[in-house]
Amino acid sequence: MRLLIVEDEKRLAISLARGLTAEGFAVDVVHDGLEGLHRASEGAYDLVVLDIMLPGMNGYRVCAALRAAGHEVPILMLTAKDGEYDEAEGLDTGADDYLTKPFSYVVLVARVRALLRRRGGSASPVVTAGALRMDTAARRIHLDGDEIVLTTKEFAVLEQLALRAGQVVSKAEILEHVWDFAYDGDPNIVEVYVSTLRRKLGAAAIRTVRGAGYRLEAL
Numbered sequence: 411m412r413l414l415i416v417e418d419e420k421r422l423a424i425s426l427a428r429g430l431t432a433e434g435f436a437v438d439v440v441h442d443g444l445e446g447l448h449r450a451s452e453g454a455y456d457l458v459v460l461d462i463m464l465p466g467m468n469g470y471r472v473c474a475a476l477r478a479a480g481h482e483v484p485i486l487m488l489t490a491k492d493g494e495y496d497e498a499e500g501l502d503t504g505a506d507d508y509l510t511k512p513f514s515y516v517v518l519v520a521r522v523r524a525l526l527r528r529r530g531g532s533a534s535p536v537v538t539a540g541a542l543r544m545d546t547a548a549r550r551i552h553l554d555g556d557e558i559v560l561t562t563k564e565f566a567v568l569e570q571l572a573l574r575a576g577q578v579v580s581k582a583e584i585l586e587h588v589w590d591f592a593y594d595g596d597p598n599i600v601e602v603y604v605s606t607l608r609r610k611l612g613a614a615a616i617r618t619v620r621g622a623g624y625r626l627e628a629l
Contacts, residue, residue, distance in 0.1 A: 459522070489508075541553055
């Protein structure tokens with residue numbers, strides 16, 4: 411999943427980006443409200459982590475502008491403020507959840523995953539495709555009851571396919587949601603990871619649809 415962090419405290423933003431990247435997310439970071447609005451408006455993100463006190467445009471206005479333009483991306487607001495009025499204002503502008511600084515990183519990751527599951531229409535962190543069972547919260551994969559060990563990027567690629575099991579997912583879509591905005595390497599990196607997943611899950615697990623992308627089959 412691809413996340414956008416809009417946070418002007420650079421040390422916090424970098425720390426969050428590193429942690430979320432280690433969790434398997436593709437993460438972009440900006441430090442200005444106007445730039446955050448511009449990036450989020452492009453529609454390439456699965457979730458936005460949005461600070462309220464920002465230069466250029468505050469988080470309330472960024473959130474309100476996105477909602478007014480019809481963007482439904484989940485928004486998790488961060489703020490140093492504390493109080494029911496501030497929380498209500500954030501939610502009234504269209505935010506989906508709210509965290510007050512200082513917050514637990516573990517709680518932030520849990521909130522992010524919960525919002526992503528909600529967006530995908532599932533309250534459960536477990537995705538199944540035939541004999542494949544993928545626990546996105548515990549980051550564990552089981553096939554016919556046996557655990558399959560995957561790297562962070564392998565898990566992220568498979569997650570994109572599993573969330574749309576039986577449907578074709580293009581190489582561009584996988585790149586967009588698994589690698590961050592700054593990635594300018596070989597787009598064939600997706601083929602490398604698909605090949606590795608086939609070795610671990612079985613050659614028939616992922617079908618190549620020529621000219622369109624990849625489809626995860628029910629195993």
